[in-house]
Amino acid sequence: MTQHILTAVAWPYANGPRHIGHVSGFGVPSDVFSRYQRMAGNKVLMVSGTDEHGTPIQVQADKEGVSAKELADRYNRVIAEDLTGLGLSYDLFTRTTTKNHYAVTQEIFKGLHANGYIFPKTTMGAISPSTGRTLPDRYIEGTCPICGYDGARGDQCDNCGNQLDPIQLINPKSRINGETPKFVETEHFMLDLPAFAEVLGSYLQSKQGEWRPNVLKFALNLLGDLQPRAISRDLDWGVPIPLDGWRDQPNKRLYVWFDAVIGYLSASIEWARRSGDPDAWRQWWQNPDARGYYFMGKDNIVFHAEIWPAMLFGYSGIGARGGSPGSLGKLDVPSEVVSSEFLTMEGKKFSSSRQVVIYVRDFLARYDADALRYYIAVAGPENQDTDFTWQEFVNRNNGELVAAWGNLVNRSISMAAKNFGAVPEPGDLTDADRALLERSRNAFGPVGTELGRSRFKNAITEAFDVVREANKYLAEQEPWKLKDDPERQKSILHVALQVVDDAKTMLTPFLPGSSNKVYSMLGGEGVWSGMPEIREVDEDGGSPYPVITGDYAAGAARWEHRPIRPGTPLAPPVPLFKKLDPKVIDEELARLGE
Secondary structure, three states: OOOEEEEEEOOOEOOOOOEHHHHHHOHHHHHHHHHHHHHOOOEEEEEEEEEOOOHHHHHHHHHHOOOHHHHHHHHHHHHHHHHHHOOOOOOEEEEOOOHHHHHHHHHHHHHHHHOOOEEEEEEEEEEOOOOOOEOOHHHEEEEOOOOOOEEEEOOEOOOOOOEOOHHHOEEEEEOOOOOOOEEEEEEEEEEOHHHHHHHHHHHHHOOOOOOOHHHHHHHHHHHHHOOOEEOEEOOOOOOEOOOOOOOOOOOOEEOHHHHHHHHHHHHHHHHHHHHOOOOOOHHHHOOOOOEEEEEEEHHHHHHHHHHHHHHHHHHOOOOOOOOOOOOOOOOOOOOEEEEEOOEEEOOEOOEOOOOEOOEHHHHHHHOOHHHHHHHHHHHOOOOOOEEEOHHHHHHHHHHHHHHHHHHHHHHHHHHHHHHOOEOOOOOOOOHHHHHHHHHHHHOHHHHHHHHHOOOHHHHHHHHHHHHHHHHHHHHHHOHHHOOOOHHHHHHHHHHHHHHHHHHHHHHOOOOHHHHHHHHHHOOOOOOOOOOOEEEEEOOOOOOOEEEEEOOHHHOOOOOOOOOOOOOOEOOOOOOOOOOOOOHHHHHHHHHOOO
């Protein structure tokens, strides 16, 4: 049965270009999942955009001598170009500074407020003594008062998982300039998280056996210490608070984390409007058969497994205070939070300031997008922290993409094209022929199952096992020695080409660019797997801005074994991947100062 699948992808922050550590968590995994779901016949809506509000944007803008809007405009475009270069198939990648996003964010606030889940409170807020600006919780670090971890953030401790306020930290320091924050009284709106303790507990317990264990354990551990959480801040860059007496205050805005998670909904609504059917978003948000999958790094679990569900419950009138749904209607909570662990680089934490980083666009200028996608799938931080090394990247590129998959494609197609010019007609098949064909055909089941469960490493390993068995088959059958037995040669090459076609299909979610090349080499016509594109749009005649979108339904890619047709002309093969000179390892390490 066809399902509506929402792929909600973490919003990259627009205060600088993204590096490969970022896209290993939210970008590539979400695209692999979405491409598979489309191939399986489901209706996918993959949405995200750049997260553009908050003090960090202002801090970076000041550093660069530009306005916050100018900074957001620049990096919105840079990030959109980078994600398009990686082949990430967003139905809509937009931004949080649109009129649509402001309107949807304010509607969610008003619905929560009307149902009694938002209340004002005087709190102690952190400001920078040197600038007078609010310091975001995550820009304050210190010692955790609960577990003693020296490196806790102002909103939570990553070591023990407890929610914190900056004033609770021992020896708090600003991450911006190292100064000690000043705490002053200020009035803010709070989201009453304790009012959702019971419904969140039932919701999370129902996910036992479905979610990744690390995600569920982390979320459940936080339930015992839910505290009201501030959703407004003293700053002038953000969504205005939509209440009388507040909306016109120049230095009061909704907190960036509150408006960012609403972006999944606002992007869906913007996509629907641009599609010509303004209500189309409801099939993914108000449909009992729809499923919503949220992709991010593990530092965002609390926002997506607890805070965002609480906001959705509260807006829908579900919680300790009850209530009624707002004007948008009752909204679905996430079906699964698919969180990756952290990626380090050559044993060090990614750090732009310390040059321990490789930005996506720099990577794509030197290497294939599919090579990075493959590395993230097979060796990325899916369920444990993982270290990216240039040695392993080169080894996997040369030993697996080039020597295994690329070699199978090249020699199978080149021999068949040279000797027959088309897909050959097979003769009588041997047991070895039939065994390989059955192995390839049967792999669609387990590979698809693992992809549907977001177990990408298992899925690509199984697909590559088929590739390796096909290479072993060719080595044993030696069709290049059978010029005097063309009928047998035809059968071997037909079997090899069939497995190449099957493998191309199974690898499409991971390697869409190179799979499109294989499709063409095998005589395919039209588009196999759609690729994203950047389009310039505007709102009501405002300044144009780039969005990522694409016509992915037009592609021929389907998750199934399809017999190849004898007589189909074969195009001369072209190399799928570049073999890398081992000296690039030293070159890249030198860029890191190693």
